[in-house]
Amino acid sequence: MKQTLLNTYSPDEAICLFNFVQEEATIGTWEVDLNTMQTTWSHVTKQIHEVDIEFEPNVDSAILFYKEGYSRDTITKLLKNCIEKFEKFDTELQIITAKGSEKWVRAIGIAEIKNGKAIRVCGAFQDIDEKTKVSKKIALREEQFRKTFESARIGMGIVSLDGKWIKVNDSICNMLGYTQTELLSIPYADITHSEDFGISNRALSKLIKGKSDSFEIQKRYIHKNGSIVSTILSIALVKNDVGKPIHFVYQISNITKIKKAKEKVNHLLEISEKQNKRLLNFAHIVSHDLRSHYSNLDMLLNIMKIDEPQATKNNIYPLIKDAIQHLGETLDSLNQVVILKSSAKISTASINLSDALKKSISSVNALVLKNKAIINIDIDKNLTVFAVAAYLDSILINLLTNSLKYKSPERQLQIDISAKKEGNYILINFKDNGLGIDLKLHGDKIFGMYKTFHNHKDSKGLGLFITKNQIEAIGGDINIESKVNVGTSFLISLKT
Amino acid sequence: MKQIGMTCIIDDDPIFVFGAKRIMEIANFSKSVMIFNNGKEALDNLKSIITHDEDVPDIILLDINMPIMDGWQFLDEFIKIKTKKAIKVFVVSSSIDPADLKKAKKYEIIEDYILKPISVEKIKNIYKNLSKL
Incomplete structure (x- = not known):
């Protein structure tokens, strides 16, 4: 094909075409006459090396263009084998051009043999930099993908x-x-x-x-x-x-584990909802059925007093009367807990703390006077808290009656109530000098249901439980500090 | 003090009925008393009494939690019966469930919600309130 093509052209035309092909394909040629060691580079080869057209190469300088290390070692070896063993080579290596840029080239070499001896080596020289870089990039990307995929x-x-x-x-x-x-x-x-x-x-x-x-x-x-x-x-x-x-x-x-965990959570939720319902049901039984028995007992005792006055004139009747009254009070407290736990929606309002406290104190005034208690109030008249009015009243009365109930017989009862604003909260300090509670012994159950810490006849063990629940229901918090025989401080924070 | 002519107690609890009757006697509250053990029994009998214009009660003391027909179910039916004289209904229950109290306010016919236990004082108060009306 090549022969035919060249034959149709004049020698000048053929050289012209040859140069054209070389330039378009960026393929240059080179040859070394092994007798004279005369080295010739074609125009394109010189362009690839970025040297002047007048540049006269020799074998040593040509090899020095190859990048030190792998490329230079390889070409040296290949050239040696080509000359000595007549081995063809076709390789891709890196050169450093005269202008200092790094390039990928394809170097092809073949020996011309005469009388069993190489007399000339010639070959092609191609700039494959762009192509190589692209394919190396693709290879790298593929490698990255493969690694990502596998690991x-x-x-x-x-x-x-x-x-x-x-x-x-x-x-x-x-x-x-x-x-x-x-x-x-x-x-x-x-x-x-x-x-x-x-x-x-x-x-x-x-x-x-x-x-x-x-x-x-x-x-x-x-x-x-x-x-x-x-x-x-x-x-x-x-x-x-x-x-x-x-x-x-x-x-x-x-997501099997997540799904299983979710199923477990849902299952637990279902159980707790059921239990909650059962608890509410139970609470309803307490609030109604038990209460109706208590009502009957109370009613019958009253009738007894009128109809059989003789039968009530003994030591036992007043005790039964007391016991039944306590039963009624306990049921009422329990019912409060039920209401607190079952009412999902509560409406809070901004309430003046100082006014609320005064109102609560006035409703236990008889007890305050009876116990000769001193109450010191240090609350800014403008402080307001977000609360349900009935809850706040119940909270304050409960704390007051607690202090009154558990005062020290050895000293006059003094209650100090102060409040200050801190951020979005009002911190109330409710302090007395009463009996105090051994927190080491009871600290973790102080606000629990049915925990009484004193042998007081009025202890029903629901007060602090209800108080804590009411405070938490309106987004507040309550903590206690206490020393036996020194007094107790309740620290309450409520939203403002 | 004028007595109430006829009081109707609708309650399934015999102890309450016994006590209520006795307390009404002590308080000299009512000339006569009729007792029904549940809403259904009360409704059937009262319907017949009212139609035949016999001893129609002046007031009804109505319990809420009862078998067969409870207080609310009784009321829902009872208000449909036309009577010549106004019959006052007092709910007498041991339930302190706020839902029950709230519900009671919705019935116009309910005069008051009396929380058990009842006592001579409470019965006397009913009478006082009725006299004011």
Whole structure:
């Protein structure tokens, strides 16, 4: 072909064409006359080396253009073999041009042999820098993808357009319990939960039709051991340069543990809701059924007093009367707890603290006077708290009656109530010099239900429990500091 | 002090009925008393009494929690019966459930909600309130 082509041209024309081809393809030529060691580079070869047209190369300087190390060592060896053993070479190496830039080149060499001896070496020299860089970049990208694919914790797979596995990573294998080879050979149906069969296929056809680029579904697979693997499957369609679909990329996250945990949480929630209902039901029984028995007892005792006065004139009757009265009070307190626990919606309002406290003190005034208590109040008249009025009243009365009940017999009762604003909260310090509570002994159950810490006849053990619940219901907090025989401080924070 | 002519107690609890009758006697509250053990029994009998214009009660003391037909169900039916004279209904219950108190306020026919236990004082108060009307 070449022969024919050249033959149709005159020698000048042929040289012209040859140069044209060289320049267009960036292929240069070179040759070394092994007798004279005369080295010749073509025009293009010089251009690739970025040297002047007048540059006169020799073998040594030519080799020095190759990048030190692998490239220079390789070309030296190849050239030596070519001359001594007549071995052709065709290699890709790096050179440093006269202007100092690094370039990938393809160097081809062949020896001309005469009488069993190489007399001349010649070859081609091509600038492949751009092509090499691009392909190296692609190789790097592919390498990165391969590494990501293989070491991803998430299950990754490449799936053909007709829905067959092409490649799967270790994570999928671990997730489903199969080896790579097994997974690629078994039917997709074998690893898909029967109820979820077809959902990914429908989605795949949507993707191919171009209705979306990617989608995410929850899908259950079947592990080799038969157990269900719940996953979130994300599928993306990969297209080539001209937009034609090539394959799918599957990303599969195992959510079995999360799902199981969620099921457990839901189950617990269900149980606690049921128990809560049962508790409310129980509370209703307490508030009604028990109360009706108490009512009857109380009523009968009153009738007895009128109808059988003789039968009540003994030591036992007043004790029964007391016991029944306490029963009634306990039931009322219990009912308060029930109301507090069952009323989901509460309406708070901004209430003046100083006024509320005065009102509460006045409703226990008789007790204050009887106990000769001193109450010191240090509260700014403008302080307001967000509370349910009835709760705030109940909280304050409860704290007051607590201090009054558990005063020290050795000293006059003094109650100091102060309040200050801190950020969005009002901090109330409610302090007395009463009996105090051994917090080391009772600290963790001080606000619990039915905990009484004194052998006081009025102790029912619900007061602080209700108080804490009321405070928490309006978004506040209560803490206690106490020393036996010194006194107790309640620190309450309420929203303002 | 003028007595109430006829009082109707609707309650399933015999102890309460016994006590209530005795307390009304002590308080000299009512000339006569009729007792029904649940809403259904009361409704059937009262319907017949009212139709035949016999001893129609002046007031009804009505319990809420009862078997067969409770106080609310009784009221829902009872208010449909036309009577010549106004019959006052007092709920007498041991329930301190705020829901019950709230519900009671919705019935116009309910004069008051009396929390058990009842006592001579409470019965006398009913009488006082009725006299004011």
